[in-house]
Amino acid sequence: MDHLYKQPDGKLFELVNQLKEPTMIYDLDGIKHTVRVLKEDIELIDNAFLHLAVKAIHNKEMLNHFAHLGLGCDVASVGEYRLVHDSGFRKITTTSPYYSRDSMSTFVENDIVMDLDSMDQLNDFVEMGYSKEVGLRIAIPIPEEMDTIATFGLDSRFGIDFYENKDELVRLKETYDLTISNLHIHTGQSTGASFQFKLNYLLDIASQIDTIKTINLGGGLFYLFHNREETRELFKEMNLLIRNWENVHGRKLEFIFEPGGALLAGNGYLISEIVSKKVHKKRNVTMLQCDTSFWNLSPWIRSNPIFLNRSDEVERVVFVGNTLFEGDSLSDFKEYEVPKVKRGDKVLFPAFGAYALTNARRFNRLNLPNQYVLIDGEIHSLEEEIRGEPFHSV
Template sequence: MVKDAPRLPASWDPAIRDFVDRHPAMLHELANGFDAPIHLLFPERFARNAAAFERTLAEHRVMGRVYYAKKANKARCFVRAAADLGLGVDVASVGEFADALAAGVRGDDLGVSGPAKANPLLRLAVRHSALIAIDSLDELVRLAGIARHCGRVARILLRMQPASPRATRFGLDEASLDAAVALCAEHRSAMVLEGFSFHLSGYSAQARSDQAAIAVRACVSARARDLTPQTVNIGGGFAMSYASASDWADFLTAHRPADYHANKTFDGFYPYHAAGDGAHMLDAVLTAVPEGEARPLAALLSEHGLQLMLEPGRALLDQAGFTLFAVQGVKDRGDYGITTVNGTSFSLSEQWFASEFLPDPELLTAPHEPPRERVPYRACVGGASCLDSDMVTWRKIAFPQRPAPGDLLLYPNTAGYQMDSNESPFHELPLPPKLVVTLDGPRPRWCVDRLSTLSGV
């Protein structure tokens, strides 16, 4: 039964894989010392991911700017890395704005997104010259009043409703967009239109190229009104691969409801392998010929002197962190077991989407203990709360042996959205601390990440 269990082995950054393999005692010491689930972070990998996006822009001779979408992870170390690298940072709250400033990001390197932004956030953005993505006419009118009151000129993008809006609640439709451009022309003393933005669900490079061309045409039209837009913001949604193509295909073919505790089923999963991911997807966006055009998007941007702005979050965090839980107990349930760990499912946020984080967790047995019998053992993973639905992993994982108290479960590649999007101190359990690991010396070094200026951590 274990032999036929569906697996999804994670892909690994070689340096981080080497760290895990060579320093299991350190991992156990950290997990024991903090007495909680812990997240380990690797900002050096974040920097390499950012460099790949910037290389792609340069290869296509496209003026561009990468903004880190801060919502993907609250850790201060990634925002500090963004500041050091000269990236912008996308924020959507006063707390995120303040934390980015505290990490060294300049106000004019901040992008502010989100629907119907509250006046305190708009005021903060205006005073720090941040770039504000406007989502509605009401918000634009409020912003104009705030800018006049502050005696400043607001920098804005107008967020477009996608050409195929489906059920999105975001963006200005065609009529509202035209009215917003007219307001920008009317209130030049209070705001300057720097361009147009959009965000698409899904991971289609062609769809992003098509919508970007619509934004290019909007810039050209606005220039005819004596405005000076210069930016097209294509948002985020850059795919990320957690596993190989063959392993992902095999998993999709093999898994069945019986492979999950309580025969749990899901409406869908994140695509854990993408043929074009990260900076490769950006390359595909730039080389695609948009609908209605005769040349690639890169050529259109250059022709009109426009810069491309993008807001990857998950893709910048690829391989930039993993999560450790400690095993508290195991009980048998016939042909499988239930492993309980010292945290909850709130620390793997895929459950927020009524789904499952699928890459296989790894069992790290407790060091300095007598060897145990290595008989393959299938087990799902439950959280420490009193809720039946608190399952860290519903799938019955094929472990090489029966987990035991003192062992660790390592969940790979969790930095992008998984760590803290849904975290909660339910049951007064501590929030998992984030530890920043540096691998540039003879021995790994670590320190505690300060999450936020407002958190008291």
């Protein structure tokens, strides 16, 4: 059974030395593989669809590739919506902790139903009197025994507590003739147990709101796909549960999964050059100075660097970035044991496909990496402007 990610075309490693500047490479064949794996499993649940969380990547051409693979997408702002609105995604959804009234108007005018995050948002929406259809982002009270540091259950700051606000929701629904059509969650990584809990919780809410058509289960699929066989069995069980629910209530539901990291993280590589070496005396470790900044690029990223040299000797190193910030290091000065490195060697940092550039800083006014896509063993430039300054091709 295929894993979520596959090895990239070996030509990637041949091409690396042609690159003269820091570069981000997206592996399109790898992305297609990951999309296929996710679809195969998600579609074990009838009427379930794969979407992309646009917050993970803002490159227009790459977004077009995801649209052409038949995905939908979720946006967190009008800015993200404008980026994707003509890409051909099957469906566009949106949730955000804040929408200005102008933003609300834009989404309503374009027939995008907003999944609102708070009662204050909902009150703003009904006061506008502009639309009757709305969705709700729901806070999930994941039991303590199911919660983890990556689950974001009771620790999450997002979503409406349905049962705490049920009476007010009923009042607003009846007073303003609202149609609540969507339920939406996004609560960090899901384990099998927490996924079951979340689904049951949302189905219980849907049984009390007879206008619900769509349940968006968000992303956080890394834990689930650690053991794909178990996840497939789980999805089969959940499909039976959902079908029984639909038979009892006499209506069909659509289900959406919207990962960002799971689709992209393992299919993107940061390419950098070692420009100097020196020993950090207090830490007693060799510092490998890279020509790109980890502080500017990788707030959430943990990576296992790949070197192309074949030295039999190894050394203990940390990777540091090129800003004037003491903390500019890969994985908070994590130490790696790598083949002995010389100045000018290139290094590939995997797991940079998601969030790196959408979170990027321009500290010290340093250029962000060039962007390329690997297709059939060849790289193609994804030149575009970010924050007013263009990427430059090699």
